[in-house]
Amino acid sequence: MPTAAARRAVPEIAIPARLAFERVSLSFAAHAAINDVSISVNAGEILCLLGPSGCGKTTLLRIAAGIETQDAGRVVIDGEEVAGATRTLPPEARGVGLVFQDYALFPHLTILDNVRFGLRGRPAAEAARMARTALERVRLGHYAGHYPHHLSGGEQQRVALARALVPGPRVLLMDEPFSGLDRRLRDKVRDETIAVLGEAGITAVVVTHDPEEAMRIGDRIALMRKGRLVQLGAPEELYRHPVDIEAARFFSELNEVAGRVEGGLVVSVLGRVPAPARLKDGDEVVVAARPHDMRLSSAGIGTPGRVVSRRYLGEVDRIEVAVAGLAAPLEVRSVEIGRFSVGDSLFIDVPPERLHIFPDGMRAGTTP
Structure with a gap:
């Protein structure tokens, strides 16, 4: 300069x-x-x-x-x-x-x-x-x-x-x-x-x-x-x-699931993670994860699911995973091209620092 x-x-x-x-x-x-x-x-x-x-x-x-x-x-x-x-x-x-x-x-x-x-x-x-x-x-x-x-x-x-x-x-x-x-x-x-x-x-x-x-x-x-x-x-x-869920949605697609604060932890189908300080036990929350922050494995820890669709997008596979208790599948962007196929059983894991947790002012799945 x-x-x-x-x-x-x-x-x-x-x-x-x-x-x-x-x-x-x-x-x-x-x-x-x-x-x-x-x-x-x-x-x-x-x-x-x-x-x-x-x-x-x-x-x-x-x-x-x-x-x-x-x-x-x-x-x-x-x-x-x-x-x-x-x-x-x-x-x-x-x-x-x-x-x-x-x-x-x-x-x-x-x-x-x-x-x-x-x-x-x-x-x-x-x-x-x-x-x-x-x-x-x-x-x-x-x-x-x-x-x-x-x-x-x-x-x-x-x-x-x-x-x-x-x-x-x-x-x-x-x-x-x-x-x-x-x-x-x-x-x-x-x-x-x-x-x-x-x-x-x-x-x-x-x-x-x-x-x-x-x-x-x-x-x-x-x-x-x-x-x-x-x-x-x-x-x-x-x-x-992001300051709120609308801000998070604006930057990319999100997987959103319902959660609840119990004993200082946020509990959802994506696991148990420490609750943000602003939340208290009993609070209903939305737990959100970006598709490329979700990791897939054939065996191990995480949320069990089943592949219901796979689409090749060039640099990533777009994979939809059905999870028990969720009305809609979760979307995952995987760099492991071709590793998973429709019908495969697998596990989904999200690093806790990549989860976005917001008070449930908007139900999961709503649009801004």
Whole structure:
């Protein structure tokens, strides 16, 4: 990552800023799109706003950009209030760059002119030099004289990134920037984008509905639901220690079984494990396990079951195991390709640290 001194020496790169949302709320008619959200984004950090459609993540991004105005709370960049009760700066005065989901390139302008569009007011020669430098940074300098329709979707995304970076924003905001790309191209463009952001050392907020993408991109993830911040932390923290069962479900499929706390232990068909401190004897709970955290063996300890289906998925076998007392089979993702077949009797074991235990506010098998 470039040093602060190096960034000051290059006019196209700004010093990364700290962005803070402080108790921000916004309603449309009777619907609370954002409800009392507070998030701080560290300088040089990539934060992913993650959640399903309609959870408020794009609205929060638009508030930071100045496209929407909140009803309450404020937005602060490096200690300066840019939107709040005392002042509201226009978008162009905030030092914020924005990459839209559809890239918003001008079809009648060349790639070079698209990039230098954000440099209006600068001398023509200087704007052209800065635009070319930005295109070189995303490895598209040879396309300067082409038009957007000549480029692939991934290349257009990189042009949009160059255009957002060329004025030297303090914060970069990206709204579902990879959603329009097919899966194979998405991985490549995503990795290239992360590399560019790292080179620029810029603070970035990226909106996505894809949990795998959020884990690949974000230094931290802010999980949102129905306008509220549900959980904020490093990707591993959200995945390994989800705050509730809906958060756990959002990151992957789950096997969910009913359990009960007895003598300080959670008892279920998946065995007996120490109960979390917040639970007391007699509490009904949901015990959840991800399919790839479940281990299968032909003999040994664990829960007995019988294979009722097997599907080869390339890197794993998807195996469904019927267990006595459960209405639906458990799903297991096994790397031991071809070891188990339909009709086999076996045992299921889950490491205690891989079990997720929640108060039974939702019955096992319900959907969020």
